[in-house]
Amino acid sequence: MIRNTRMKRFSIVSAVVAAGAMVLSIMPAQAADPGVTATEIKLGVSTPLTGSAGLAYGKVPGAMKAYFDYINANGGVYGRKIKLVVRDDKYLPTLAATQTTNLILKDNVFALVGALGTATHSKAYTAASLAAKNVPDLFVNTGFSGFGNIAKYPTTFTVLPSYAMEAKIMSKFIKEKFAGQAVALVAQDDEFGVDGVNGFKAGGLTIASTTLYPTSSITDARAKALLTGLSAIPGKPVVVLFGTTDVTALIFKAAESLDLVSKFTWIAGSVGGDANTLLALGVKSTTIDGAIAASFFPDAKDTSDEYVSQFMKINEKYNKGISFDNIVLQGMNSAMLTVQALRAAGKNLTRTGLINAVQNKGAKFASAGRVPLNYSATSHVGYNGYWFGQLNAKGELKPYGGTLSIFTTDSAAGAVEASTFTRPAMPKNGIPTNS
Amino acid sequence: MKNLKLKKGLTALISAALVATFAVAVPSSANAAEGCSETGFIDGAKFVAFQKCTGADGNGSKYEIRMPEKFNGMMFLYSHGIRNQVLLPKIPVINPDGVYSVPRSAPEVAPGRTAADQEIIAQTLLKQGYALAGAGVQVNGWSVPEAIEANVNLIVYAKDIFPTISKVVSWGDSLGGHISQSLSEQYGIIDAAANLHMAGTAASQYSYANDVLWMYKTLFDPTIKGNGYTQPEYAGDTRGYMELIGDIGKLLTVLGALSAAISANPLAPAWPASATNAPASLKGIPVRSAILLIGLLAGMPTQSNTYDASSGPKGALETSFGLAISPALAVLENTSTALALGVIGNYDAEMRCGGSIFDNSATDYASRLGDNGDIFAAGLSGKTATAGMLAFLNKLNPVAPRVTASASAVACINNQAAYTGKISVPTITVSQTADQITPAGYIQKMKDLYEASISNGDAKPGLLLNIWNKPPDEYTEFDSAGSPKAATGITTGTSHAMYTNDQIMVIAKLLASAGKSGKLPSIAAAKSALKKDPSMFIDPNFKPALMFQDR
Numbered sequence: 002m003i004r005n006t007r008m009k010r011f012s013i014v015s016a017v018v019a020a021g022a023m024v025l026s027i028m029p030a031q032a033a034d035p036g037v038t039a040t041e042i043k044l045g046v047s048t049p050l051t052g053s054a055g056l057a058y059g060k061v062p063g064a065m066k067a068y069f070d071y072i073n074a075n076g077g078v079y080g081r082k083i084k085l086v087v088r089d090d091k092y093l094p095t096l097a098a099t100q101t102t103n104l105i106l107k108d109n110v111f112a113l114v115g116a117l118g119t120a121t122h123s124k125a126y127t128a129a130s131l132a133a134k135n136v137p138d139l140f141v142n143t144g145f146s147g148f149g150n151i152a153k154y155p156t157t158f159t160v161l162p163s164y165a166m167e168a169k170i171m172s173k174f175i176k177e178k179f180a181g182q183a184v185a186l187v188a189q190d191d192e193f194g195v196d197g198v199n200g201f202k203a204g205g206l207t208i209a210s211t212t213l214y215p216t217s218s219i220t221d222a223r224a225k226a227l228l229t230g231l232s233a234i235p236g237k238p239v240v241v242l243f244g245t246t247d248v249t250a251l252i253f254k255a256a257e258s259l260d261l262v263s264k265f266t267w268i269a270g271s272v273g274g275d276a277n278t279l280l281a282l283g284v285k286s287t288t289i290d291g292a293i294a295a296s297f298f299p300d301a302k303d304t305s306d307e308y309v310s311q312f313m314k315i316n317e318k319y320n321k322g323i324s325f326d327n328i329v330l331q332g333m334n335s336a337m338l339t340v341q342a343l344r345a346a347g348k349n350l351t352r353t354g355l356i357n358a359v360q361n362k363g364a365k366f367a368s369a370g371r372v373p374l375n376y377s378a379t380s381h382v383g384y385n386g387y388w389f390g391q392l393n394a395k396g397e398l399k400p401y402g403g404t405l406s407i408f409t410t411d412s413a414a415g416a417v418e419a420s421t422f423t424r425p426a427m428p429k430n431g432i433p434t435n436s
Numbered sequence: 437m438k439n440l441k442l443k444k445g446l447t448a449l450i451s452a453a454l455v456a457t458f459a460v461a462v463p464s465s466a467n468a469a470e471g472c473s474e475t476g477f478i479d480g481a482k483f484v485a486f487q488k489c490t491g492a493d494g495n496g497s498k499y500e501i502r503m504p505e506k507f508n509g510m511m512f513l514y515s516h517g518i519r520n521q522v523l524l525p526k527i528p529v530i531n532p533d534g535v536y537s538v539p540r541s542a543p544e545v546a547p548g549r550t551a552a553d554q555e556i557i558a559q560t561l562l563k564q565g566y567a568l569a570g571a572g573v574q575v576n577g578w579s580v581p582e583a584i585e586a587n588v589n590l591i592v593y594a595k596d597i598f599p600t601i602s603k604v605v606s607w608g609d610s611l612g613g614h615i616s617q618s619l620s621e622q623y624g625i626i627d628a629a630a631n632l633h634m635a636g637t638a639a640s641q642y643s644y645a646n647d648v649l650w651m652y653k654t655l656f657d658p659t660i661k662g663n664g665y666t667q668p669e670y671a672g673d674t675r676g677y678m679e680l681i682g683d684i685g686k687l688l689t690v691l692g693a694l695s696a697a698i699s700a701n702p703l704a705p706a707w708p709a710s711a712t713n714a715p716a717s718l719k720g721i722p723v724r725s726a727i728l729l730i731g732l733l734a735g736m737p738t739q740s741n742t743y744d745a746s747s748g749p750k751g752a753l754e755t756s757f758g759l760a761i762s763p764a765l766a767v768l769e770n771t772s773t774a775l776a777l778g779v780i781g782n783y784d785a786e787m788r789c790g791g792s793i794f795d796n797s798a799t800d801y802a803s804r805l806g807d808n809g810d811i812f813a814a815g816l817s818g819k820t821a822t823a824g825m826l827a828f829l830n831k832l833n834p835v836a837p838r839v840t841a842s843a844s845a846v847a848c849i850n851n852q853a854a855y856t857g858k859i860s861v862p863t864i865t866v867s868q869t870a871d872q873i874t875p876a877g878y879i880q881k882m883k884d885l886y887e888a889s890i891s892n893g894d895a896k897p898g899l900l901l902n903i904w905n906k907p908p909d910e911y912t913e914f915d916s917a918g919s920p921k922a923a924t925g926i927t928t929g930t931s932h933a934m935y936t937n938d939q940i941m942v943i944a945k946l947l948a949s950a951g952k953s954g955k956l957p958s959i960a961a962a963k964s965a966l967k968k969d970p971s972m973f974i975d976p977n978f979k980p981a982l983m984f985q986d987r
Contacts, residue, residue, distance in 0.1 A: 093755070093758040094745075095746045096744075096747070215821065216814035218814075
């Protein structure tokens, strides 16, 4: 053992040296928010471009980019051109976390727009420290009510109505239109489905059969087994499909195979009811003919709608070769909301300013939605209502019963109410000047 | 999914991973001779001379000092990672060649993946004029107090021999990082520190490993002992040791069965036959979901050396594999090493402290799931299945008995020297974001301790720089049939693997700069130093989840 006296002497000397070395490091001065220059605003989106979700939602970023290109060609926002950086997360939470982090740390984007998915974005939000960095997280494509928790997601603004809202409004619709028919619910066994189950409960709907399935677990065989079981329910049961489009397609095709299409009244939720995607996934047009679906948008095939027609023109020029559908409509609409938010944030663009702009002015933004936007300092959830329509063999969604009836509600115990909402007019040439 | 076969098998992965925990690079022989001698090496056409001093302190801890002929005044003091105190017989997979059958006490003077890499790092630093030193502590296992004392002795001794040493910077990896940090906080004899994938506190590390071990035992083989190994009552009493060896065999059997089940049917793998307590309802859930749940409830990364949870075979299965299967396979691969730490390290700690150091009698595992229940809902086979598995792990379930610790043993393990966050010299940490042995949460805990110390007036701000090493965005590879291929090398950002020589030298440069100036390099300067390495990043806002024991 080395002698203690020597150690002690040395320790004292070293302590003096070490104390002298304790110098505060100089931190760099607070820099301006990244991603904004005098000529450019850099935005980012992590979203599925490939994989099964890419088939359904892969058009979203292209549509957003097309709209931004259109705005850029018309002067940009206060002279700044919008650049959208797109990263493919394949709808996988871990990859979404990686890609969102890449957008922040490598691409240095100013804000995120149009991220898609609940599990994906939930993981990404934390992993990329979006709250700590105060990164505006605009118009997220999810209806998970959990994102409405402003304390947890202070910079996030979702665009879709919550799944709980959808289920509550659907409950009212079913009770009024299909009284006496048994109801079977088929939903994902995750936060999406649970939100729905809670909404149906809040909506007071009596459900005869509930099937919850894990994501990615439905196969053709399981779909057939499920429908065979449900076919034992007497009469013409209402089957509510509260899942993603790929599962809706699997179940529809199973019904075709089992010759059970006409056995049920089909109602597809807004997530899984896009006709174009269903047809693309091989569902027969005769199967979707008559199916009921929930929506908060106009039908993308409705060329009489001023938003649809304007977006179609933009799509034709700036998104060449891409067919216009509900997904493209959704992407362009989110892009238009983004432009209004950037305008509302003013020339001296900051992250805090952008967040405040959506909170303070977002409820008045022009949008294609047939239902109100609900943004405020206490609500970061966008649309808050639905209407129900019936698909025809062309995949067009027409108002159920011939009249557009809009209902609004909240994600909790609030009542479902008929809405007299009047949509703001489409800005002239689709270029916002209103915010 | 039927055509998806993990034909490479997970057994090989598990074998490699299980060994990796204790497979730190070890010099081929201990330093037998004491004293100093002139030596050197050829660098191109140049001979680089240095003095090599070896010996042992009064406790028996060996040391080595290398002093270059052209010395710049700074010495790098290196602390190696944990070495097994428990000697093992030759066991297939874990100790096939008997490496861990003999005591290891040789000092190491530099980090590196292999002994050859360590020598490269050492020579590179010697060429730059830095002296090197390291101790081979007389006690292995979790021997932080002994290692700190050995290092203090070594510094004093080195300065006695070489009075021109004006600066000492400390670095270490894994448990050595913990030792380095503790040393730098406690004695005022270190000018700067760099800690590589630093271990957390003993209590937290062993709790993490024991959580995994307990859940494996509870779900997959209730005959595993796991805790409370029989303490020796007389010389040559091997009862506890034999219990340990028995557990190792059972765990290998479980891991092999899980690997085989997933290989045969990745989507719906069956439970191992040894899972005799699990009811049929539980066994209706794919066992991969139980594996994933164990990882999530323990705080284990869901990315591993082979599996990125971010890719799948091209085609229809791409999303399903990445979403539902890959995270579970990653946890399985990671689990192997955590189990090695759990069973072998835990036995060692019990022998050191005289009883069970783990206590989960009040642990609410269900509350640990949090947002991961939503994020990994697909991998967990849905909310209903998750609830069923959590119910089985509930403390009220009589076939899932909890473990109660010995109070004196807990006090003993808690008293092992640990850092406190009272940082007084420039300190750099480097950690993998997907490290399964020392998960990133341990560094977050250190950050929190440091912030608290600043708030309390016990530390000054601006003395901690955290560098992170992340995996590539996607790295799992698949063959033409869509089967995942076992990683053949080290995937950066994962696996508790030592950093590359290039990465180590960047850290050494930053450390030397900090030691010389008494200040951390600026973030901009540090980022510049790391800019050629896409896997390294600095983000003061990055906040990995704390380990459960540290919350």
